[in-house]
Each structure stands twice: as C-alpha cells, then as structure tokens.
Amino acid sequence: MVVGQGLAGSSLALHLAWAGRSVLVVDQPARNQSSSVAAGLFNPVTGKLLSKTWRADELFPYTFEFYQRAERTIGATFFHPQPIYRPFLSIEEQNQWMSAGPEWQPYLERVSSTSTFDGQVYDPYGGMILKSCGYVDVNRFVRGTREWFGARESFVEDFVDDVQPMDEGVQWKNIRAKRVIFCTGCALPPVLSFLPVRPLKGETLTVKFAERPNLIYNRAVYAVPADPLYKIGATYQPTKWVPGITAEGRHELEEKLKSFIKIPFDVIDQQWGLRPASPDRRPLLGAHPRHSRLLIFNGLGTKGVSLAPYFGRQMALFLEGSGQIEDLVNINRFKALYSKFE
Ligand SMILES: Cc1cc2nc3c(=O)[nH]c(=O)nc-3n(C[C@H](O)[C@H](O)[C@H](O)COP(=O)(O)OP(=O)(O)OC[C@H]3O[C@@H](n4cnc5c(N)ncnc54)[C@H](O)[C@@H]3O)c2cc1C
Incomplete structure (x- = not known):
C-alpha cells in the first residue's frame, strides 16, 4: 500500500506495478502539496556556481527512461525534454565555460561568447545552451498515474491516519497489506514523525x-x-x-x-x-526502526522530478528483496533521533 501520491508515491507505485506487484495507492489530495505547484524543471547544471547537480550522471539518464516508460504505460504526454539557455553573468563565467572539460559534454549543447538571444534576454557575455534537461508536466503525470491505478481498482481517495502494524502485515480499515510505504511529503504520519522532514x-x-x-x-x-x-x-x-x-x-x-x-x-x-526537504538535502528512504512493515520514501526537496524516478526504483527493488537502500539516503542515518523520540 502506497500512501500519498505526489511524485514520490507515483514513481514508487509505477515501479511496483511494472514488477508485477499488487499495489493499492491511497491519497488525499491537499492544496499546496508540493507536486501540484512544481514547475517540473529538471536541470543537471544548477546553483549560483553552476555545478553539476548531485549524482547527475546516474539520475538524468534514468529520468528520461522512467518518464518515457510512464508515458507509454499511462498513455499520456507529460515529459518534455527541452534545452535550457543560461546567460553568463560575467566575463569570468564565460571564460570558465568556454574551456569546460569533457565531463560536461553530456550536458552542454553549445557555449557562446556573444549574445545569442539578444531580442529576448539580456546576455551581453553570451551564454550556454544545456541539454539533457527540460520539464515534466507534473500535474498531468500525477493525474494520469492516479487514473491508471483507478482504472485497475487500485486507487482510493482517503486520508490514512491510523495503520496497525502486525506480525504478518499491516491493517488499515478493512484492508490488509504486506507493507505500507508513506510518501506523504511534508505531512508525516505520527509513527514516522521523528524523521526530520523540513x-x-x-x-x-x-x-x-x-x-x-x-x-x-x-x-x-x-x-x-x-x-x-x-x-x-x-x-x-x-x-x-x-x-x-x-x-x-x-x-x-x-x-x-x-x-x-x-x-x-x-x-x-x-x-x-x-x-x-531533509537537513542534508538527500532523500529519505527506509523502514521504521521498530516496525519493518512501515516504510518511507520522502525528502525529495527541490528536485523531486529527477530524484523520484531513480530512488523510486531503488525503493521498489528494496521492497522486492533484490536491492539495497544506499547509506546516503537511508533513514538509518537519523536513527539517533528515534531513540530520543521513543
Ligand atoms: C514552488 C515549488 C516549485 C517547485 N518546482 C520544482 C521543479 O521545477 N522541479 C523539481 O524537480 N521540483 C520542484 N519542486 C519540488 C517538488 O515539487 C517536490 O520535490 C515533490 O513534489 C515532492 O513530492 P512528494 O511526492 O514527496 O510530496 P507531495 O507532492 O507533497 O505529495 C504527497 C501527497 O501525499 C498526500 N498525503 C499526505 N498525507 C496523507 C495521508 N495521511 N493520507 C493520504 N494522503 C496523504 C498529500 O495530499 C499529497 O497528495 C517544487 C516545489 C515547490 C513548492
């Protein structure tokens, strides 16, 4: 059972369905949930200092693979790869990028030292056109995923406020699930509220x-x-x-x-x-320290569009028993908070 269906819940539920698992998605839409306001941009070169975003070389190829497969499954169009133009702020920035090394080759379409889109932007020092980027129409993706599960009687619109973990499963109302994975964004359930989702x-x-x-x-x-x-x-x-x-x-x-x-x-x-968001800006994946049938997939912060596919797959493989959650994103790193919370 996947609780919460923004980018995180949608990605996880699709990965589980692709693996042939029976999934129930339960979501109570809320105004101002992150996924409904996201612009949907995915961009491998970010920040004031224009650095390669965390794990870009692994995340971005899979971002393409995932949304294209999701479009085929759902039968809707929401993935829009498109170049991004980034004007340079100074001659120093221009120099730096004119001599960019081969590690930037997957992301740089063109670097220009003269104005390229002068009619539309202020770019006296030129700029760079980035590739492997674009945007996802997040609302359409989330709505399409919801309708796809709904058509298979695998979606319930409801608020999950009380789940009972038991030895052989988890009970919620009259539903018994093997595991429940909370993908509820900023609204953590009480049982997981020791985790620092900010x-x-x-x-x-x-x-x-x-x-x-x-x-x-x-x-x-x-x-x-x-x-x-x-x-x-x-x-x-x-x-x-x-x-x-x-x-x-x-x-x-x-x-x-x-x-x-x-x-x-x-x-x-x-x-x-x-x-x-999480304090170290890394996703939060893993099982509750006491109740291994209650799990979480969260902490996507400012980059849900590119993090949800890769880590949704990692979470699904973990649930399947065929993969591990890596230490950097495992909620074990916050175990100390649980001892204080108990
Ligand atoms: C202004 C803004 C712009 C952004 N722009 C971008 C961008 O351009 N690119 C990018 O990559 N990221 C962007 N983001 C970040 C991105 O939106 C998030 O990383 C991502 O949407 C988080 O998804 P989520 O599924 O974890 O959470 P959410 O989208 O919050 O989804 C959680 C869902 O769970 C439901 N829920 C909660 N509790 C319960 C419960 N107990 N029972 C049932 N349902 C429940 C909620 O109603 C919601 O539907 C932006 C965010 C904001 C706020």
Missing part, C-alpha cells in the same frame, strides 16, 4: 509573455512552459514562513525575471507550496 516554502508565478520565449530561460529564476502560459520560480523560504502567497514573493520573482528577460509579461496567477 518544509521549504516556495512560491511561483504564472505569467503570459507578449511573445513566446525561444527556449526555457534560467538565471536566478526559470521560465518554464505551462501551455500556453509560463511558470516563473521559485522562491526559497526555509524558515519563518507563513502559509499563503505573499507580496514579497511576487515582487522577488518579478524583479528577477525583469533583470534578465526582456519580453513584457502579465502575471496571471501566483502559487505556493511546501517542499519536503
């Missing part, structure tokens, strides 16, 4: 551009297609956040957008959500 608030804008951007543009903020509109994101508020959209969030995104995109735009909408 809500990281984010806001996005939906805008209408006066003309269509040539590529996905990304510098400090991104502009990702949400046909026919664009999603601009995102803010990061790890502490002192209040629920809801804010004037500060809108101002920050609008200013950052205007600082590099020349195309006039109108703001159509604004959203907010909570990313389920």
Whole structure:
C-alpha cells in the first residue's frame, strides 16, 4: 500500500506495478502539496556556481527512461525534454565555460561568447545552451498515474491516519497489506514523525509573455512552459514562513525575471507550496526502526522530478528483496533521533 501520491508515491507505485506487484495507492489530495505547484524543471547544471547537480550522471539518464516508460504505460504526454539557455553573468563565467572539460559534454549543447538571444534576454557575455534537461508536466503525470491505478481498482481517495502494524502485515480499515510505504511529503504520519522532514516554502508565478520565449530561460529564476502560459520560480523560504502567497514573493520573482528577460509579461496567477526537504538535502528512504512493515520514501526537496524516478526504483527493488537502500539516503542515518523520540 502506497500512501500519498505526489511524485514520490507515483514513481514508487509505477515501479511496483511494472514488477508485477499488487499495489493499492491511497491519497488525499491537499492544496499546496508540493507536486501540484512544481514547475517540473529538471536541470543537471544548477546553483549560483553552476555545478553539476548531485549524482547527475546516474539520475538524468534514468529520468528520461522512467518518464518515457510512464508515458507509454499511462498513455499520456507529460515529459518534455527541452534545452535550457543560461546567460553568463560575467566575463569570468564565460571564460570558465568556454574551456569546460569533457565531463560536461553530456550536458552542454553549445557555449557562446556573444549574445545569442539578444531580442529576448539580456546576455551581453553570451551564454550556454544545456541539454539533457527540460520539464515534466507534473500535474498531468500525477493525474494520469492516479487514473491508471483507478482504472485497475487500485486507487482510493482517503486520508490514512491510523495503520496497525502486525506480525504478518499491516491493517488499515478493512484492508490488509504486506507493507505500507508513506510518501506523504511534508505531512508525516505520527509513527514516522521523528524523521526530520523540513518544509521549504516556495512560491511561483504564472505569467503570459507578449511573445513566446525561444527556449526555457534560467538565471536566478526559470521560465518554464505551462501551455500556453509560463511558470516563473521559485522562491526559497526555509524558515519563518507563513502559509499563503505573499507580496514579497511576487515582487522577488518579478524583479528577477525583469533583470534578465526582456519580453513584457502579465502575471496571471501566483502559487505556493511546501517542499519536503531533509537537513542534508538527500532523500529519505527506509523502514521504521521498530516496525519493518512501515516504510518511507520522502525528502525529495527541490528536485523531486529527477530524484523520484531513480530512488523510486531503488525503493521498489528494496521492497522486492533484490536491492539495497544506499547509506546516503537511508533513514538509518537519523536513527539517533528515534531513540530520543521513543
Ligand atoms: C514552488 C515549488 C516549485 C517547485 N518546482 C520544482 C521543479 O521545477 N522541479 C523539481 O524537480 N521540483 C520542484 N519542486 C519540488 C517538488 O515539487 C517536490 O520535490 C515533490 O513534489 C515532492 O513530492 P512528494 O511526492 O514527496 O510530496 P507531495 O507532492 O507533497 O505529495 C504527497 C501527497 O501525499 C498526500 N498525503 C499526505 N498525507 C496523507 C495521508 N495521511 N493520507 C493520504 N494522503 C496523504 C498529500 O495530499 C499529497 O497528495 C517544487 C516545489 C515547490 C513548492
């Protein structure tokens, strides 16, 4: 039984179904769940210092494989590989990337020292076009997965607030499951609440551009297609956040957008959500220290689109008994918190 069906639950449930397992997915949709507001961008070169994102060489090939297979299974289109254009901020940045080594070859389509999209963005130092990137229409993926399981009578819309672990299984209402895997994002069930899932608030804008951007543009903020509109994101508020959209969030995104995109735009909408992050920014996978039939797949933080496929497969292989959860993402690393909690 998979509880919670955002990116994490969808990926895990599909992997289990592909392995021929009988899966029941239970989800109670909530407003502002992370997956429903995500812009869906996946980008192997991130951060102010433009470094290769964690485990990119393993994660990104599987991101392509997974969503393409999911599209065939579900019979819907939601995976959109597309180049990203990243203007350089300085001559130093330009020099650094003009001499990028062969390890960048899978991700660099073109590096240019002169302005390439001058009509649409401010790029006096040129910029780079990245490949192996794009976006997932996360809402369509989650909805399609839900409908696919629903058509097989394997989806229940409900809130799971009490499960009873027993020797030979887990009981929830009149359902008996071998194992329950909680993929509930920021809403941890009480039994797993010793784990440090930290809500990281984010806001996005939906805008209408006066003309269509040539590529996905990304510098400090991104502009990702949400046909026919664009999603601009995102803010990061790890502490002192209040629920809801804010004037500060809108101002920050609008200013950052205007600082590099020349195309006039109108703001159509604004959203907010909570990313389920962990203190070390690594996913959280594993079994409860006491109840081995209660498990968790969480902690996808800011990169759910590229982490969910790879670690959903790792979790499924572990449940099948044919793979291990690696130490870096295993919840065992927080075992000390459980002793305090007991
Ligand atoms: C503003 C914003 C922009 C983002 N943009 C991107 C992006 O461009 N690219 C990217 O890779 N990532 C992005 N992310 C991050 C990404 O959204 C998350 O990493 C990912 O969605 C987390 O998925 P999840 O399945 O773990 O959690 P969630 O999406 O929160 O899903 C959990 C589900 O479980 C349900 N649930 C909870 N408790 C229960 C219960 N007891 N019983 C039944 N159901 C329950 C919830 O209602 C929900 O449906 C963004 C996030 C935000 C907030």
